[in-house]
Amino acid sequence: MANFELYKGPYNPQITEPAVLEFWEKNPFFKPEYNPEKQELDTTEELKQYLHGHPERRFVIIDPPPNAYGRPHLGNISGYSYQDLLGRFWRMKGKRVLLFPGKDHAGIQGEIVVLREHFRPQGKSKATMSRDQFYKETYDYFTGMMAEALKDEKRIGLSADFDRNVFTLDPTIVDNVLSTFIQLYDKEKVYKGVRIVNWCPSCKTALADIDTEKKEREASMYYLKYPLKNPVGNHTHITVATTRPETMLGDTAIVVNPEDDRYKELHGQIVILPLVNREIPIITDGQVDTSVGTGCLKLTPAHAPEDYEIMLRWNENNPNNQVDWINVIDPEGKMCGPIGKYKGLTTIEAKEAVLTDMKALSLFEKEETISQRIPVCERCKTIIEPLMSSQWFIKIDDMKSKAIQAVKDGDISIHPKYMTKKYNHWMKNLRDWPISRALWWGYRFPVWYKGEIETTYNEEGKVVELINGVQVTDFADAVQKGLAQVSKTSPGSEWIQDENVFDTWFSSGQWPYVTLEKEGLLDVMYPTDTMETGYDILEFWVSRMIMLGLFRTNQIPFKDVYLHGIVKAPDGQKMSKSKGNVITLDDLVGQYGADAIRLLYIVGNKAGASYRIDSDKLAGNRNFLNKLWNAAKYVNFSTQDLSAPWEIEESSLSFEEADRQILQKARDIALQVEQKIKKFRFGIVAVDLIQSFWHDFCDTYLEQVKQRLYTKDKEGNPINNSPEAIASRKAGQWTLWYVLGVYLKSLHPYIPFITEYLWDSYPKASTESKTLSYASWPVTEETS
RNA sequence: GGGAACAUAGCUCAGCUGGUUAGAGCAUUCCGUUCACAUCGGAAAGGUCACAAGUUCGAAUCUUGUUGUUCCCACCA
Numbered sequence: 119m120a121n122f123e124l125y126k127g128p129y130n131p132q133i134t135e136p137a138v139l140e141f142w143e144k145n146p147f148f149k150p151e152y153n154p155e156k157q158e159l160d161t162t163e164e165l166k167q168y169l170h171g172h173p174e175r176r177f178v179i180i181d182p183p184p185n186a187y188g189r190p191h192l193g194n195i196s197g198y199s200y201q202d203l204l205g206r207f208w209r210m211k212g213k214r215v216l217l218f219p220g221k222d223h224a225g226i227q228g229e230i231v232v233l234r235e236h237f238r239p240q241g242k243s244k245a246t247m248s249r250d251q252f253y254k255e256t257y258d259y260f261t262g263m264m265a266e267a268l269k270d271e272k273r274i275g276l277s278a279d280f281d282r283n284v285f286t287l288d289p290t291i292v293d294n295v296l297s298t299f300i301q302l303y304d305k306e307k308v309y310k311g312v313r314i315v316n317w318c319p320s321c322k323t324a325l326a327d328i329d330t331e332k333k334e335r336e337a338s339m340y341y342l343k344y345p346l347k348n349p350v351g352n353h354t355h356i357t358v359a360t361t362r363p364e365t366m367l368g369d370t371a372i373v374v375n376p377e378d379d380r381y382k383e384l385h386g387q388i389v390i391l392p393l394v395n396r397e398i399p400i401i402t403d404g405q406v407d408t409s410v411g412t413g414c415l416k417l418t419p420a421h422a423p424e425d426y427e428i429m430l431r432w433n434e435n436n437p438n439n440q441v442d443w444i445n446v447i448d449p450e451g452k453m454c455g456p457i458g459k460y461k462g463l464t465t466i467e468a469k470e471a472v473l474t475d476m477k478a479l480s481l482f483e484k485e486e487t488i489s490q491r492i493p494v495c496e497r498c499k500t501i502i503e504p505l506m507s508s509q510w511f512i513k514i515d516d517m518k519s520k521a522i523q524a525v526k527d528g529d530i531s532i533h534p535k536y537m538t539k540k541y542n543h544w545m546k547n548l549r550d551w552p553i554s555r556a557l558w559w560g561y562r563f564p565v566w567y568k569g570e571i572e573t574t575y576n577e578e579g580k581v582v583e584l585i586n587g588v589q590v591t592d593f594a595d596a597v598q599k600g601l602a603q604v605s606k607t608s609p610g611s612e613w614i615q616d617e618n619v620f621d622t623w624f625s626s627g628q629w630p631y632v633t634l635e636k637e638g639l640l641d642v643m644y645p646t647d648t649m650e651t652g653y654d655i656l657e658f659w660v661s662r663m664i665m666l667g668l669f670r671t672n673q674i675p676f677k678d679v680y681l682h683g684i685v686k687a688p689d690g691q692k693m694s695k696s697k698g699n700v701i702t703l704d705d706l707v708g709q710y711g712a713d714a715i716r717l718l719y720i721v722g723n724k725a726g727a728s729y730r731i732d733s734d735k736l737a738g739n740r741n742f743l744n745k746l747w748n749a750a751k752y753v754n755f756s757t758q759d760l761s762a763p764w765e766i767e768e769s770s771l772s773f774e775e776a777d778r779q780i781l782q783k784a785r786d787i788a789l790q791v792e793q794k795i796k797k798f799r800f801g802i803v804a805v806d807l808i809q810s811f812w813h814d815f816c817d818t819y820l821e822q823v824k825q826r827l828y829t830k831d832k833e834g835n836p837i838n839n840s841p842e843a844i845a846s847r848k849a850g851q852w853t854l855w856y857v858l859g860v861y862l863k864s865l866h867p868y869i870p871f872i873t874e875y876l877w878d879s880y881p882k883a884s885t886e887s888k889t890l891s892y893a894s895w896p897v898t899e900e901t902s
Numbered sequence: 903g904g905g906a907a908c909a910u911a912g913c914u915c916a917g918c919u920g921g922u923u924a925g926a927g928c929a930u931u932c933c934g935u936u937c938a939c940a941u942c943g944g945a946a947a948g949g950u951c952a953c954a955a956g957u958u959c960g961a962a963u964c965u966u967g968u969u970g971u972u973c974c975c976a977c978c979a
Contacts, residue, residue: 128941339979360979373979407903407978415979424977490978536906540974543905547975657974684973690914722916722926726907728973732914734928741941752938794918802916805926817943824937832937 120888122878124754129740129747131711134875139272141874147891148277150176150216150643154892162638169214169642177208177215178646180630180676181278182659186221186260186285187231190270192685192693192731193652195703196719198276200682200800201650203720205277206867207795210895216643217278218633219271221264223286225622226323229559230498232256244558252558257287270703274712275870277891284633286625287561294632295625296564296606298670303604307513307669310593312581314419314426315507315552316493319451320500323556324509332491333499337361341412341483342476344372347388347397356381356389356400357483359411361490362421363476364468367394367457368446368579371417373428376402378413392481393472394457401441403428419443420506420579444579445506455579465503508573508581510554510563510618517665518548524664524674532679533798534725537656544657553621560619564606567596567614627662630675646676653681653726680798683728685719690730701731713869714739720868721808723801742808743872746865749816750876753854756827757881760851764883768852772845774826777853780819783810784860788896791864804868811861819857823850855881860896 120141125133146152151159160168169176179201184194201217209215224231236259237243237252244252268280284291302308315324340363343355356372372389374381387400398417405428406415419429420443433440446455453460453468460468476482493502522545524530525538532538554563569586576582583590585601596602603609625632630649634640645667649660660679667675686692687699694700706715717739723729757763773781787810794803826846831837838847859880866873870890877890887893 128939358979362979405903405977411979418979422979424979488978534907540906544975547904654974722914724916727915730914732928735914737941738927741939744941745939748939748941750938755938797918799918802918805916809926816939820938821943828937 120878122875124751124876124879129744129872131713131740131743131871132708135273135711135713135871138871138874141889142277143272145889147889148215148217149279149281150214152892154887157888165214166639166642173642175213176643176647177205177213178218178634178643179205179216179648179650180218180633180646181220181276182649182651183220183222183286183626183629184267185224185228185231186267187224187228187235187263189267189703192701192703192706195270195274195715196682196685197650197652198271198274199716199719200680201648202274202276202278202870203716203800203867204648204650204680204795206870206891207792207895209277209891210863210866210893211792212894215277216282216639217276219268219276219278219280219283220629220633221260221267221283221285222622222626223260223559225555225560225619226321226325226557228260229256229557232259232559249558256559260287261285273703273707275716277870282633282637284636286629288636290636291625291632292561293606294635295561295620295628298628298666299564299620299624300604300606301670302512307517309511309513310508311511311550312506312508313511313552314421314423314504315509316423316502317449317505317507318495318498318500319449319503320498321495321556322449324507324552324554325495325502331494333494333501334489334491337488337490337492339411339486339488340473341485342366342392342416343481343483344389344392344416345481346384347390350383350387353384355481356384356414357412358414358416360416361488362469363472364453364460364465365418365421365446366391366416366472367453367460367468368418368420368444368455369396369398369416370419370429370443371398371432371441372400373403373406373415373417373432374400374413375406375408376404378406378408380413392479393460393475396456399439399441401432401436401439403431405431417441420445421447421504423504426504443506445575445581446579447503447505448575449505449507451503454575456577457579506575506581508583509552512551512553512624514548514551514665517669518545520668521545521661521664524668529674530664530677530679532656533681537653537679537681537726540653541656541661545661548661551621553624554618555621556617557619560622561625563616563618563620564604565616566603566605566609567616568601568603568612570614571616623658623662624666626659627666628670630663630667631671640671644671645674648678648680649676650680650682653683656681678798681726682719683723683726686728686730688731688733706731706736710736710740711743711871713743713871716869717742717804720801721804725798742812743869745812745816746861746869746872747876749811749820750858750862750880752820753858754879757851757855760848760855760881762883763852763855763881764886766852768856771849771852772842773849773853774846776819776822777849780814780857781853783814784857784864785897788860788864789899792895792897792899795867800867807864807868811865815857815861820854823854826850862890863893863896866890866893 122137146159151162151165153160181201182197184190205215205217268283318325339359339361341357341359343357345355346353369391384400385402388397389400391398417425417428419426429441429443444455446453446457447465448454451465453463460471463471494500525541532541567585572584574582585596588601590596593602630646631640631644634643663675689699691697691699714736718735787807791803791807794800827850829838862873862877874890
């Protein structure tokens, strides 16, 4: 027993919650190995044997790993509240529950934070360290920070198996993730290809679209004339509009809308690209907006993603009339390729030179100011330079169709249901996944080159890779020439490892099975039950877990996806440091306690809906907890002379109508709670549960039964001493005791601290669980 | 441009597959309360369920359209 005191005065979470936390810390309740019948741990082997025999008796949630370098924000915390609610509910329903906590190394963001927060204050940077030094020190820094995060997870009441907390860069995890890459390679689902990428000239890395953001700025739009090779009618030239004149050196076509009457007679004509005198064709594409600029688009596939798309589309439909690309900007931001005297200039110098030269040739028409939104690096805010680069890709075609099918067939259900549409929409449009990042912090590619690998652009503006000075056409060619190899360990001293690390989603996308496999639990705990996370990473994370899970294990990684909304600041806006409206767990937990915060997240909320931090609601929640506290104390002292109530047969008692009603109501609400939790509608039913406790039990029943409980009137004269009154009093006491138990249990998944505290002094049989975590749910759902 | 959601009381929101008089919390007004709790209880007031048409015996709920708000994706040469 924990010996929690029912102290005088109002409920104070600052007293009760730390006491309960300590009780939970000292006991291994939250390990799936905990055997509630024996009240001690089974070995992991015994657990596995048990689950082999009873596969339905498990419930597993892999907690989404937050960034390891910081404390969880209130969004993470809200997720823990939902995960914990489900875990605690199923534990009470007799399942062996595992909530598996972890921490993420957070790729680009992690690298930037460690450089800024840890290395810069010491005067260190990537320039002053070796890669190994950086990795080791960062690893230590991150593992040190993790302890703080774990404290917060415990503080909110997460009943996870914290001994199993694991870092995404844990060596066993790394090994397993790399195995997936090798398997993908063996099945020819990985390739090294040339593609347009979002290149950050400052970070010197390729960025996924999601690592970029948009910035508004004023820019000049220049109208340039390109002469036609053979004038058609009164057309001697066409005019294009561009904000980046320097990229014209890489133009490979002019595109007009096929429906645009102004240019219909020019389809298929040839234009002489000024300054470099290259002949380029006029092609058509339906995406060209006739109202923008002149309706003529200069096509620079190597330096504009949309142009690249148009090129691919055109080439698909016109196999005999292919359009190519020419890369004219290198990763340093200098001009390159077949561009004559402009070669070697910076893009800014080249822009001036091109404009000057076009003016000299009288090919400059006009300039106007526009506002445009340009992509910048999400981390360092540098303007993105799209260019062609050699990158690793995963072919996702059949992975994605399997992932779509799994949801379509109902093997995986997404809550709320309408998010399924978002998922499908995203998946349908998904292309091959670029997975390489030029960083130091992450999983380095298990790829080796025999000598230095060098990526350059040749005189034609094409990407060329050289290994040890030998040109290779692609990775397969390099392997065949004995210059490259895929392997977790170095093939020999003269081999150099690929510099790239994996996109963070590649490792976190494998989280469900790599975590369980590390613990040797994959065979009995996979697929997991519920993936609970924010709806904002449905596409980025959940979709990848489904694809990679199906690839690696041939099984879905989880059966249900519950997506919670975004936590917003009291002003209704997104919390962000720049707005100065960030609220932390510390701000709230001292004032209201963890249970009240959990209620804020859960009560009245439904899947996918965002909600605000609202001090009125928090205060209301605290009031409710105080109500529960006082009611429990009242029941406790007014039933003190009722001995061993658990031994009393319900049928032997002389109930009054009020007793029967509250018994019925309490059982009804417990049943409803069970049904709604199973359907992931726990937030809605919580309102009814609280209402029922407060009004049916406290305001109505408790006030009524008081009259029957008094043994003395105000003057001290004995009352209620007839045999009928004594029997009625006993029935009332028993009802109070029983119904309080039903509410404590039903409320426990929502507010574990106060209920666990009150459970300690709640009269119960010696065979009852000493922790409410393993008290059995008060009702059994009729399956009929 | 493509996709999705939302629009219900002064505020924040419930209302699941259509079924009596549309609900809760907060706020407001009134009344009460020394025997668990003022972090209390009781009551009142407050809504053309955005608008329009349709389906139906019956619509806040289903369909279509309109208007407004929010989010995601793409794009703005």
